[in-house]
Amino acid sequence: MRTILYTGKGGVGKTTVCAATGIRCAELGKRTVVVSTDTAHSLSDSFDVELHDEPTKITENLWAMEVNPIEELKKNWGAIQDYFMTFLRAQGVEGMEAEEFILFPGMEELFSLMRLKEFDESGRFDVVLVDCAPTAGTLQFLTFPDVIEWYMEHLFDIERKAAKVLRPVTKHVGIPLPEDSVFDSLEDVYEQVRAFASILKDPSRTTIRFVLNPEKMVIKETHRFYSYLSLYGLTVDAAIVNRVIPPEEAREGYFSKWVRLQQEYLRLIEESFSPLPIFKVKLFEREMVGIEMLKRLAGELYGDVDPTGVLHTEPQFTVSSSDGTYTLRMHLPFVTKERVELFQRGEELVVVVGTYKRIIALPTTLAGRRATKSTLKDGILDITFVEG
Template identity: 30%
Template structure:
């Protein structure tokens, strides 16, 4: 059986504009129609789940249609929320006269590269842990980026680093305890936050690295640059123990496309298709034609998803 039927968490990734959101939406529709309770999560700031399903999709679960729920999360808002929570955590631990400076430092850290990704990753982790039991399938319209992959793939480092922080924190707290509370333990909110993060990361890692639970799909179009970029991404993930379950080759010019111009392009495209088969020998392929128009309605999405479903059920490797 195709892994896609078994795995409960799927990430759909790929370069800009290749059809990630459309593919993720089509897949969610396939699952929902099979009777699986499905959640599709978009992290795209220019969301289009709402356009496709003609519903306002919130940043919490929103009912879309039978068996299908959607959620749109905004990396900027996640990052702001995250920063606010960090500020809340230091409140009461820092002298009032210092608070402004501390906030300034936190704000500076929040504009550092990777901060938005870290906040987004944190939210993705929470969604997985909170919704895993309720939904049969959760689809993320986003690939883990380099930064996330590193976060996931350095468990030892993460573990050691977190343990070090926890250890130091505990020492500080023990000192306070002696000083302030006659040896009675005092509560340490930062220690608790670190502890929670540690166990949260450990839990999600085991979920994401379990290939019978989690899958990664890449979308590409048969053109030179997307092929090369996909090759790099697949390699990077492989290096960190994350396997790709399949490639969706989207926007293939249909055979019946008429006109000399299109036929010429189609010949060129055939070469790229051959290149894809040569480069990704161990991958499963799903081939989706270029439709006459954009996929901006449920009817069109149905056509797209039917093509997809047939290939998943057909179980062909190529």
């Protein structure tokens, strides 16, 4: 199953591009489902068809659905939510609903995306296209496996044993301690997230596509998001520049300045995202809603390109060696030296970029070695390892 995630800043045209791509994939004979995980769903408006949290057939080979994050949260996180609610009530905290209880950023989106696992297991679809929430909130859960992994390895058993011992005591003072079902539930979620993260990080199965507009703030945000995705080992295989004003249509008059500005930003996009394939879509003369309009947009967007292909691959990191010195190379586009910090902790390498932190389990060839120096140039981070 091929999964493609369409992400971008708010309002750039993600839903429209994703829906149009669905139509093209279906025309190519692929069983395709377009899934919206954005809580502010607008996929049904785009297709002009009412959608639910199960796939609804749109045309031959094409289905679409809008995931209900609250339901997914309950399904996956119910026992844990219940525990925290009991805990909070025991502390005298009232008036909070279980659904409002979020443990880590992006949790709702994660559980919505978990629906993809079902499709993967059932073999029902060849292609899954995901219409994501705006970048500010998208894929934040990627930090979660790292955090929870550490927690599971270092604290989990201790806490579980401590809970067993303390439960009879704390009962009397009215503070509930988690039952084993809470720990089981947490373990379960962790296993699922790990399995799912490995699907997300496998470029032969999952890639991300940026949707953006030729505007400064949109480009900047996309740059930041690209660094973040690279840090977490996800593969971006294309950028789609939407709402390009056709220069021949607006050489003079009110929009002529916009045209010049956009052309400048288009150059910046070409330069800064290269060698990523870049697709352009013009600003149409009307809203692009409904099957016919989306078909038109898909034609302009992809031409003869098959959107189900992996359009660009770049491995997360590579290891090379010469004369007993090993170098781990990582692509971190748009990151400057001041923003990167590195720590080695035994077999783990901790990379901190701005506010993001990633713990990388070192490949076995490097695990016994010591990182001695690092250089960052043109978005490529090289870390040198020597015999420990």
